Amino acid sequence: MSDRHPLFMPLVLIGGLIFGFGLGFSHMARPEVVLNFLQFEDFGLVFVMFGAAIVTGVTFFLAPRLLGRAPLTGDQFERRLKSFDRNVLIGGSIFGVGWGLSGICPGAAYASLGIGNVTILWALAGMFLGAYLQGRWRSQTASADSVTAGAD
Amino acid sequence: MVTDPLTLQLAADFFPNGISRYAVGGLLVGLGAVVIYVGTGIAAGASTFLESTLSYVSGQSRFQRYVASRDWRLVFTAGIVLGAALFAATVQSGLVTSSLYQPGTTGELYEFAGFTLWLTDVQPWRLFFGGILVGIGTRVGKGCTSGHGVCGVGSASKTSITGVITFMIVAIVTAQLVATLGVSP
Numbered sequence: 001m002s003d004r005h006p007l008f009m010p011l012v013l014i015g016g017l018i019f020g021f022g023l024g025f026s027h028m029a030r031p032e033v034v035l036n037f038l039q040f041e042d043f044g045l046v047f048v049m050f051g052a053a054i055v056t057g058v059t060f061f062l063a064p065r066l067l068g069r070a071p072l073t074g075d076q077f078e079r080r081l082k083s084f085d086r087n088v089l090i091g092g093s094i095f096g097v098g099w100g101l102s103g104i105c106p107g108a109a110y111a112s113l114g115i116g117n118v119t120i121l122w123a124l125a126g127m128f129l130g131a132y133l134q135g136r137w138r139s140q141t142a143s144a145d146s147v148t149a150g151a152d
Numbered sequence: 153m154v155t156d157p158l159t160l161q162l163a164a165d166f167f168p169n170g171i172s173r174y175a176v177g178g179l180l181v182g183l184g185a186v187v188i189y190v191g192t193g194i195a196a197g198a199s200t201f202l203e204s205t206l207s208y209v210s211g212q213s214r215f216q217r218y219v220a221s222r223d224w225r226l227v228f229t230a231g232i233v234l235g236a237a238l239f240a241a242t243v244q245s246g247l248v249t250s251s252l253y254q255p256g257t258t259g260e261l262y263e264f265a266g267f268t269l270w271l272t273d274v275q276p277w278r279l280f281f282g283g284i285l286v287g288i289g290t291r292v293g294k295g296c297t298s299g300h301g302v303c304g305v306g307s308a309s310k311t312s313i314t315g316v317i318t319f320m321i322v323a324i325v326t327a328q329l330v331a332t333l334g335v336s337p
């Protein structure tokens with residue numbers, strides 16, 4: 001942690017800036033636009049997710065072949081693979097209800113604040129509360145089972 | 153060029169705001185994730201920030217396991233907020249114009265300190281209660297629209313593709329149901 005490359009944080013910041021600018025430009029930072037998509041009134045949002053996934057897909061394929069290791073951390077390039085269990089379905093469903101009700105997801109909520117939408121603080125407060133509730137519950141379940149919490 | 157009237161009509165029905173702002177925005181979102189990935193090997197998601205930031209104020213084991221990444225996740229999120237603010241200060245404020253950007257009519261624009269900012273019309277109770285479920289669901293489900301949707305799908309991860317299909321279908325049903333009940337916006 002302490003011996004991080006000096007460019008590590010600046011690069012994370014630049015990545016976040018581009019990411020947030022894109023969420024603003026695409027209007028995904030506006031809950032109305034997400035709701036219009038989910039209500040089949042404007043299908044444009046498909047291009048945000050696929051557009052982004054194509055860029056990451058090509059890079060995740062090429063980076064390990066062309067670069068070997070990440071220059072700032074020395075870490076190997078790996079794909080984002082998470083183990084599958086019923087939590088993916090349960091959590092995905094709970095998230096789906098929340099996304100369908102509010103029209104906002106975490107990254108878009110941060111960006112929404114950036115475009116001046118102070119009302120989104122309601123959603124951010126809810127997200128922290130929800131994350132806290134599940135974390136508290138799962139921490140206690142894990143310690144009650146006296147099972148070491150494995151990484152997801 | 154597509155000039156067939158039926159095709160044009162269908163395009164206007166499905167894409168009333170065109171596709172360019174969505175496609176350009178999506179490519180930028182992907183580029184942001186890729187910049188971090190190429191430099192660091194990290195496939196970043198936005199929702200872990202919720203738990204990693206809670207580790208500053210709560211000793212629960214579920215949050216403490218993110219202590220090592222909480223500082224850069226804070227920087228990543230600050231970047232997202234600032235990047236969107238940069239968009240607001242330039243494109244949204246009309247300082248930079250582009251034929252690829254369709255301003256749209258959702259919500260309300262307002263002026264502040266010389267910039268054009270934006271406010272949602274979606275009711276606070278929807279944002280708050282929806283937010284609670286988003287906070288629970290993304291963390292239990294191992295990812296959100298960026299972690300599963302952008303990085304996971306980009307990784308051709310079966311878990312992420314299943315997660316995306318799950319939350320998409322449930323979100324569509326929920327939004328349609330809420331609209332049918334007459335809640336708007």
